[in-house]
Amino acid sequence: MRTILLGSKHDVYPGLIEEVKELSKESGLLLIAERWFSSRPHPRYYVPKELLEELMEENPSCEALLIPSELSVNQYNKLAVLVEEKVEIIDRVNLLLQVFEKRAVSWESKIETELAKLKYLRPRLQASLKYSLKKERAGFFSTGEMEKEELIRDVKKRVQLLERKLKRRHEIVKKQIRQRAQQQEIPLIPILGFYSTGKTTLFNQLTGNNQPTGEEPFVTMAAKIGRSVLFPLPLDFADTVGITLLPVEILESFRITFEPILYEGIAIITLDLSRSENRIIEEVSLVKRNIQYITGEKVGVETQNKGEFTLIPVFTKADLCETPFNKSRDVLETISDRSSRSRDDNEPLVFTHSFEEMAFNKFVSSLFETLQPFLSSRIVETELQDIEPKNLSAFYDAGHVKKVTYEENGLVSISGVFYRNKLDKILAKRY
Ligand SMILES: Nc1nc2c(ncn2[C@@H]2O[C@H](COP(=O)(O)OP(=O)(O)OP(=O)(O)O)[C@@H](O)[C@H]2O)c(=O)[nH]1
Numbered sequence: 001m002r003t004i005l006l007g008s009k010h011d012v013y014p015g016l017i018e019e020v021k022e023l024s025k026e027s028g029l030l031l032i033a034e035r036w037f038s039s040r041p042h043p044r045y046y047v048p049k050e051l052l053e054e055l056m057e058e059n060p061s062c063e064a065l066l067i068p069s070e071l072s073v074n075q076y077n078k079l080a081v082l083v084e085e086k087v088e089i090i091d092r093v094n095l096l097l098q099v100f101e102k103r104a105v106s107w108e109s110k111i112e113t114e115l116a117k118l119k120y121l122r123p124r125l126q127a128s129l130k131y132s133l134k135k136e137r138a139g140f141f142s143t144g145e146m147e148k149e150e151l152i153r154d155v156k157k158r159v160q161l162l163e164r165k166l167k168r169r170h171e172i173v174k175k176q177i178r179q180r181a182q183q184q185e186i187p188l189i190p191i192l193g194f195y196s197t198g199k200t201t202l203f204n205q206l207t208g209n210n211q212p213t214g215e216e217p218f219v220t221m222a223a224k225i226g227r228s229v230l231f232p233l234p235l236d237f238a239d240t241v242g243i244t245l246l247p248v249e250i251l252e253s254f255r256i257t258f259e260p261i262l263y264e265g266i267a268i269i270t271l272d273l274s275r276s277e278n279r280i281i282e283e284v285s286l287v288k289r290n291i292q293y294i295t296g297e298k299v300g301v302e303t304q305n306k307g308e309f310t311l312i313p314v315f316t317k318a319d320l321c322e323t324p325f326n327k328s329r330d331v332l333e334t335i336s337d338r339s340s341r342s343r344d345d346n347e348p349l350v351f352t353h354s355f356e357e358m359a360f361n362k363f364v365s366s367l368f369e370t371l372q373p374f375l376s377s378r379i380v381e382t383e384l385q386d387i388e389p390k391n392l393s394a395f396y397d398a399g400h401v402k403k404v405t406y407e408e409n410g411l412v413s414i415s416g417v418f419y420r421n422k423l424d425k426i427l428a429k430r431y
Pocket residue numbers: 193194195196197198199200201202212213214215216217218219220221240241242243316317318319320351352353354
């Protein structure tokens with residue numbers, strides 16, 4: 001679809017322009033003109049009227065107008081009247097929804113996307129009814145012969161139905177994941193981050209999975225759990241759907257993909273080193289905002305405050321950055337909420353999919369060292385004495401025995417990292 005991109009410089013945040021271009025390519029829009037105006041967005045039409053008229057005249061073949069920000073319902077409708085409904089108006093949210101729709105394959109992601117789309121559509125339909133527009137809109141708004149009132153009623157019913165379906169499914173998923181966690185006593189660490197930051201690539205390497213990856217935005221549309229046996233103790237990871245700026249009501253439709261797996265109070269956040277420093281920092285704040293909305297907890301980066309959700313940054317695509325360590329250190333200094341971080345404090349976690357085996361092993365052990373203090377309610381590093389040698393195997397099952405020392409009295413002392421629950425069970429038997 002031949003499209004004019006028209007945005008306000010006032011609404012630009014780091015990464016927005018790249019994002020809009022990536023998304024528009026993905027949803028099949030062909031940008032034939034692009035203009036960023038320096039005035040503030042017009043309260044009524046968002047865009048300056050004269051500029052729009054000029055662009056439409058210059059580009060008579062234009063089929064769609066892409067506004068890279070979120071338009072209010074009023075702006076959407078007024079703008080539609082202004083272009084006499086000849087071209088489709090696509091704002092940032094609408095654009096995102098089109099990409100989601102294209103990507104959604106699972107039952108769950110299809111329902112989530114449909115719900116988000118209907119929630120987006122409903123107020124706009126209601127408003128357009130108020131303005132009693134004569135003609136039906138093209139594309140997203142095309143309603144065929146159906147009366148608008150009837151359509152609004154249908155939309156409302158459908159929203160209620162989908163919400164009920166998702167809620168039921170949400171409860172089941174949540175219960176299954178919690179039960180699994182309780183039975184297995186293994187922490188689940190979600191890998192969060194913006195789309196295309198290498199979440200799935202990292203997940204696959206850690207867990208031996210082979211989930212699809214790709215340069216296009218939103219390749220992953222549902223969470224996936226996998227176990228890693230690369231660490232001293234087994235750990236579970238969850239690959240997740242990419243995050244971006246979304247209005248709250250749309251984000252709500254995707255709650256089910258995030259909320260059930262965010263119970264551990266800790267997650268990895270992948271930060272793509274090939275992106276600009278400003279963009280990475282902006283992404284961190286948007287991810288924090290989304291997690292805060294979903295969990296209701298305060299979110300920090302490497303925060304050591306109890307009761308706060310903590311994000312552990314992993315810098316990805318180091319091979320695409322000339323100075324990965326300097327860049328990641330600089331970013332970390334800005335984003336970290338940790339009170340005691342100094343330059344020579346532990347190094348940033350830097351990853352690339354093209355790591356040699358040694359570099360990857362080093363990354364895995366640094367990742368474990370970084371995660372361990374945050375999993376202290378689950379994992380304990382300790383030394384134990386006076387253990388009967390015949391009982392040693394139980395400790396091997398409970399975790400990673402690093403050192404065994406045989407005492408003169410025939411008993412042994414050990415040191416290692418263990419799952420707290422498993423260790424407590426052994427110790428309760430007084431070995
Ligand atoms: N050069 C390079 N490319 C990478 C690296 N990690 C991932 N990629 C590529 O970056 C693209 C995105 O990677 P994914 O793992 O699919 O990213 P994602 O965060 O899961 O993306 P979504 O599922 O779309 O949210 C893919 O084409 C990967 O092959 C890396 O370390 N170096």
